[in-house]
Amino acid sequence: MVKYPSGSKAAISGEVYIPKKKSHRAKKAVNFSDRGMTLEEQINESNAYYLEQGLCVVHKKPTPIQIVKVDYPKRSRAVIREAYFRQASTTDYNGVYQGYYLDFEAKETKNKRSFPLKNFHDHQIIHLSRCLKQDGICFTIIRFSSLNRYFVTPASFVIKCYQNPDKSSITLKEIEAISYEIKSGFRPTLPYLEAIDKFIADRSKS
Numbered sequence: 001m002v003k004y005p006s007g008s009k010a011a012i013s014g015e016v017y018i019p020k021k022k023s024h025r026a027k028k029a030v031n032f033s034d035r036g037m038t039l040e041e042q043i044n045e046s047n048a049y050y051l052e053q054g055l056c057v058v059h060k061k062p063t064p065i066q067i068v069k070v071d072y073p074k075r076s077r078a079v080i081r082e083a084y085f086r087q088a089s090t091t092d093y094n095g096v097y098q099g100y101y102l103d104f105e106a107k108e109t110k111n112k113r114s115f116p117l118k119n120f121h122d123h124q125i126i127h128l129s130r131c132l133k134q135d136g137i138c139f140t141i142i143r144f145s146s147l148n149r150y151f152v153t154p155a156s157f158v159i160k161c162y163q164n165p166d167k168s169s170i171t172l173k174e175i176e177a178i179s180y181e182i183k184s185g186f187r188p189t190l191p192y193l194e195a196i197d198k199f200i201a202d203r204s205k206s
Contacts, residue, residue, distance in 0.1 A: 037189070039108045039143045039150075043093065046188035055193065058095030058102060090127045097196060101136040103128065104155070108143035114169040115142055117162050125162050128155040137199055141192055142175060151179035152195035 037045075040060070047058045069082035094103045105128070107119050128138045138155035157178045161170050180195035 039106050039141065039145075039190075040092075042184065042190040043106055043141065043192070046190045046192065047093075047095075049188040050193065056095060056097035056102070058093055058097070060093055061090060091124055097137075097193065098200070100196075100200065101131070101134070102196065103131045103136050103138045105140045106143075107140055108145050110146050111169075112144065112146050112172070114171045115144075115175060116169045117167065120158065120162055125159055129159055132156060132159075137196060137203075139195070139199070141190070142179070144172065148184070150182050150184060150190060151175050152182060152192055153179040154199070 044060060047060070050056045050058065069080070071079045071081050073079060091103055091105045093106065094101070096102065105120070105124055107115070109115050109119065131138045132155060140153045140155060140158050142151045142153055143149070144151075153175055158170075161167050161174075180198050182191055182195055184190055
């Protein structure tokens with residue numbers, strides 16, 4: 001048995017520890033699709049729903065922070081006085097779904113006709129390329145906020161466009177042709193697994 005810091009115990013034989021549920025008063029359902037959420041918030045709430053339902057395990061990667069100065073006003077307490085954000089070296093999200101490794105970025109634009117490629121960074125393209133070589137399912141969830149439209153776009157297409165020196169953006173028509181469009185809704189807020197199922201089906205056919 002392994003005793004965790006919280007005091008809980010779990011066997012090391014591979015069993016999953018499930019904590020006892022606390023009793024809560026019933027909450028009234030809220031429709032999240034119309035409350036002006038950011039794309040990141042929509043994905044995070046969708047991930048929480050998928051995790052709760054046992055459908056997949058996907059988490060947002062924390063932004064790396066370099067701590068410069070720390071004070072210790074008390075023995076049991078540390079206060080960060082100075083720190084800065086490091087440049088992330090990978091993508092926004094990763095996880096696993098039905099035995100497939102997932103890795104993806106979340107991007108949004110106010111443009112109505114195209115998506116600027118400058119929203120991507122070299123390290124993101126490099127990381128996605130490496131994950132594709134390992135047979136991961138990699139993509140970008142692109143939101144056209146002015147149109148309230150969402151697309152799950154294959155990373156291979158994004159990489160191809162990004163590496164084209166004559167291309168500064170991806171047109172909406174190009175994205176429509178290569179992507180799977182999904183609709184914002186309720187539980188999950190953004191059902192991107194629908195697109196992943198299609199990616200898996202296409203991979204099986206090929």
